[in-house]
Amino acid sequence: MADQTISIQSATAETPLVRLVLMAIAFLFLALFLFLPLVVVVSEAFRNGVGAWFQAILDPDALASIRLTLLVAAISVPLNMVFGVAAAWAIAKFEFRGKAFLITLIDLPFSVSPVISGLVYVLLFGSGSVLGPWLKGWGIEILFAVPGITLATIFVTFPFVARELIPLMQDQGSADEEAALSLGASGWQTFLHVTLPNIRWGLLYGVLLCNARAMGEFGAVSVVSGHIRGLTDTMPLHIEILYNEYNFAAAFAVASLLVGLALVTLVLKTAIERRYAD
Amino acid sequence: ADFTLLNVSYDPTRELYKEYNQLFIDSWNAKTGDKVTIRMSHGGSGKQARSVIDGLEADVVTLALEADINAIAEKTGKISAAWRERLPNNSAPYTSTIVFLVRKGNPKGISDWADLVRDGVEVITPNPKTSGGARWNFLAAWAWAQKAYKGDEPSVRQYVSDLFRHVPILDTGARGATTTFVRRAIGDVLLAWENEAFLALDELGEGAFEIVVPSVSIKAEPPVALVDGNVEHKGTTEIATAYLEGLYSEDGQRLAARHYYRPYQPELADPQDMTRFPDLKLVTVDDFGGWKKAQPTFFADGGIFDQIYKPER
Amino acid sequence: MDLGIQNVSKAFGATAALRDISLAIHAGELIALLGPSGSGKTTLLRLIAGLESPTAGQVFFGDEEASGKPIQQRQVGFVFQHYALFRHMTVLENVSFGLSVRPRESRPPKREIEMRAMDLINMVQLTGLERRYPAQLSGGQRQRVALARAMAIEPKVLLLDEPFGALDAQVRKDLRHWLREIHDRTGHTTVFVTHDQEEALELADRVVVMNEGQIEQVGSPDEVYDHPAAPFVHRFIGEASELPVHLGQGQIWLGGQPTGLASDQIGLALLFFRPHQIELVDDGSPCLVGKIIASRRMAGTRRLDLLVGSGGHHVEVDVPIDHPAGQQDMLTFRPKVWTLFPENEDEAGVRRKEAREARVVYPRNRSAGPLRQYEPSCS
Amino acid sequence: MDLGIQNVSKAFGATAALRDISLAIHAGELIALLGPSGSGKTTLLRLIAGLESPTAGQVFFGDEEASGKPIQQRQVGFVFQHYALFRHMTVLENVSFGLSVRPRESRPPKREIEMRAMDLINMVQLTGLERRYPAQLSGGQRQRVALARAMAIEPKVLLLDEPFGALDAQVRKDLRHWLREIHDRTGHTTVFVTHDQEEALELADRVVVMNEGQIEQVGSPDEVYDHPAAPFVHRFIGEASELPVHLGQGQIWLGGQPTGLASDQIGLALLFFRPHQIELVDDGSPCLVGKIIASRRMAGTRRLDLLVGSGGHHVEVDVPIDHPAGQQDMLTFRPKVWTLFPENEDEAGVRRKEAREARVVYPRNRSAGPLRQYEPSCS
């Protein structure tokens, strides 16, 4: 499009003025709601200099929270990924009754308040429940420990991969899979060699989003964490603690780490996609 | 042996316990040779109590309100019903009170509770529903009004109601309210824990704020208690008890004073620190019939606090 | 490998895609499944491949009933209409796929897989392109990769679903020859689907004409063209003009006029003939008379649109390109070759209606419009 | 409305899609733009519509230069290959669209818009379907909605880009007639794009044959078929067999053998003829001799693949269906109608290479494979 010789106004493009206005609106909007918050986080993080930033990150409690966050993400993201792939396979490759209902259920966690997402596990595993004390009797801690935090995270990030894959796989249909089967491939080989490569970008994208959200979840985790410093505080919770200690620079330093991680993964994903997508 | 203690506390005690824990670890180690790790959990007082109720394995709770510990005792039975009698001063090793924090030079000329409902005055306090400190704020205001209106309940209600109409933001916790007042520069006066107010002066802007002491305030008694159910199970009864008792020791009391808490035994604290606490007339929660009565009357669902927020329209 | 289809039905929910179909395919044959859209061609092909299972009936591979055989073991090469090439694999990888997913014990060594794949790529004339990805190939090239891929597993049966459907007319034509050659060379039993009768006639040993889930006729191209077994076949294969006639007195009559065509039957019938199989009549003997309403050039001949008989039946005939008929108003002619399908009074209306609906309806003998104001005059 | 295209070029970046094209289209004509993929047909059509603007040259609407005219004011009806129907609008809404977006002052009242749209829907034989959405229509029906929609704005010029490209062969054929009728009835100036020569020949008043961004020939269907102006046209339109010959001594020679065809020119040339325009020779006179390598049924005739001459040139000819040639090994024949295009020694190789690349390459006179082991024997 770029090097078209425009002597008449193209009917399918806006006038340069309109285009300018639209871009201005978009940029202004993004600036107000996305970039400036980003700038705030980063500038606050480095308010006291790079040294202070490193100090905040290398604080043992901060490191513990980073470790915990990574651990929780490392458990919940693969689980949700496997679920997402399985659900998308079942939904996209087969016709069965109640599909729309199933899809709605998969969407549901998006619309559940994080407070409730945490609460449901408190109700399920709290001392007042049947399950909690019973598990405790076996020495299994759910609430206020890694399992509870992981469960809450799984709940909140549940739909990301499936949501990304379902429309993609529905669009792609089953012809490739049928071809592979007719060539003698087993179901597993078909998935591995044919389906997976076809959905890799969608999968990657879903996993990245899922991961970013898993590491950033605050509300739900806050309810089930117990906020034990250095033990059950994830990064977002640690940020809150620092903030409440009037240690703003440190709070934003840890926050900037999350932002940085998110940005790097998102940009990386864009870059990879651009290079390898045909 | 190695021990791990979990102290579930409320927001403004972070700095105090950070120091006290180290103190206790060292002294316990010196005394018994045991290694102790002390874990802290901070948050709004009510939320912390709820976590313990839901199974957070706290060895000790050091909360903002007696009511919160009562709730744990009632709902779980993990704390003995007679917990208040176990330690001196109703299990409150330190007390505090509610003061006003105003901006430098006190531009609105606020000197007492009556000034808070003047036109154009904005008051910052957290939400009594979610913040322990805020309940003390509420009771202090109520106490002053009772005195001012000679116990005329409708006038008292009217005053408190007016007061909250001057509150533009109800943060969920004391720390949030402080941040709003200090960092966001919203409001003319912050109703704060005395220790929070001093901390704000120290940490957030030397010279930017002033403390105003009202004519009447309340003696806030943040209590501490052993969670028997948990310590028995974990075998930490002895050390947890020692941990709480240590708060009453000379070291403990001095630390409390240094962190702007009024020690139970002022004579044990550094006199230098004690000079910072202004004299003021304090009522206590017992004047409201104790927390067992005050909590449901004022703060339960449908209580007085909810009533004053009932929309008039 | 002989293929047997015995009383096979297939329903999708309420739609019956196939109704009680039986068909025997002999080893080494090249069979075309020909029929309009929705007639069940793809469904039948997928049933043979094992991509669908029949609602009733059986499919035989040789003497063996195939129902218990999963698709992986059927050894059918299936070429999908839109190729279904693996986009992330090169041509070579696509062609090697079938061999490389074999269980370890029967899988050839890597070098051999590659060699065999290269041979196939060679055979389909794509040498030099083996490192390309499907996106970098033209439609015709992709089609050939799909074929090579299917043949790599040494199938006993090769199934192709509209192999050239998505291609340009020109390319399609070229690939036809080439498919025939491949077939002749390899000797596979081959079944291909098409809705293009020209393709079916040109390519296949035998043509299976399908309609609404049923087989209307099976026969060699010549048979189905020259001796259609049903009106549907006549209409669908080759060009057809049809006239509702009645028979009696040893003659065929159109609207009370004798046509000069002999028949010893009696009753109502449909007369079918092909536009190019007519002779012009100028000796005044009984014949068909048509009002010429349009004339157009068709490669080597001139095609005339006529309105024939008092009913104004639309009919097409071909005349030599330089024939003066193009300049005249009326044409007198007689079919040289024709077919009669008897029909009784009640069915007549229905049949004609069906015939019209089978094709897209365009203004023939309907109301209004300047074109349809001519009243045909009869001799 | 006359249309004039004057020295128009169009480049997309480095690709020249059109190179210095000039063309005059007369009011009321039905013109076909015919050419292989990528030859610039769509680009030319879009230039006329104003969807693209030329890199150089001018487009005239009548006497008016059109460059300054925004597309909205050109009043061209454009029918897109894939219809580009508005899928969230019903058939009626689609057809009404053009009228309902007119500026208020020239917009007919709502009732009238609807009436006019219904008339058009009626004309394209879709009455009863006006409340349907495009997704609920068949391909052919969609095509007709697209046409009705384009005609609703009472265009001066109707442009159609491969109007039937996406349709079934059968449907395509039916719609052709119908388009011709519509054209005759409405008298629009109509330009349509196709790469299907049969369609162009059957439908158009004049055919514009395009190749690589240039016009190779403009003429009536008969002209371009019978008198192709260039080898490309001969190859592209109708079926063509070609042989590299040389001329001399009043004769045409193939590989040193006389062909029995007369020519008074001298030098190298390409001899073109059509498969059906041959005569069989059995009187021993000079002629072409071909080894029969394949035979297949084509509607009314039999098509033979031959290898001719010592070079083994691939050639196709048609013989009557019942001719015994089908059972023989060799065929002796002569073109009845033929065309010569001279070429000089240097170009010869290049030309033939081009010819081959224009189509998909399939095994003709290349290496290996059993089919190509025949050595043609000459008379």
Next chain:
Amino acid sequence: MTATVQSSRWHFREPGVIPGFRLTFGFAVCYLSLVILIPLSGLVWHSSNLGWDAFWALASDPRTIAALKISFGSAVLAALINTVFGLVVAWVLVRYRFPGRRIVDAVVDLPFALPTAVAGIALATLYAPNGMIGAWLADFGFKVAFTPAGIVVALVFIGLPFIVRTVQPVLEEVDREIEEAAATLGASRLDIVRRVLLPGLLPAILTGFAMAMARGIGEYGSVIFIAGNIPYVSEIAPLLIVIRLEEFNYAAATAVGVVMLSISFLMLLIINLIQAWSRGRFGHG
């Protein structure tokens, strides 16, 4: 895969050759039940402890209703704002080429990744009367942070990617010819956008709107930092849940939760049904 002869009797799933239905469907449903359904049904069960009358009293409590109104109102408003501007953003990202486009594109997902509390704090910092934007707005007499408008600001941030990410792919797929066709029919650019493009995007917009809104209704972390949290004015429903919890009143908390959950679920279901309907009718997804 048993390829037994099937009669036309009722079956749960259409037969086919692709393997793995039982495995994937089974796993998906089990996992869904374990992680989502059982916990959620626990919620419903708990609220049922209340009994219907108490439940109704709570659900119809003016405070609850006010909070729900505020939550839904701000969520709707934020989703509307996002719809308008998200559409513009998607348009600009799809249709225009400018340096840094891919970075901007990537950053749109940021709200998914940023901890909500951080988002709330950052937005409060910006929009507070002494913040960068807040101070500027204050000059014009606008207050955003710590007013109901603050809730909307937070929810706009939270919901933005939902709109952009659902509209963007559909917009990318819009056939240029559709626009050209409209132009040849005489439609102005505005007409084309208004009457041809937007209706085509409607299902996607609707989905994005619903998702953004559903997410907004439940949002807690970011909102409490920037809303004033004043009962009846800027107290959101999730905060009310938290307040009930602080009162150790689980039943009441779950009751509010169940009301929110039901409304959200209903909304999602309706949207999915509309989607299915429009797919059937207009032939796109």
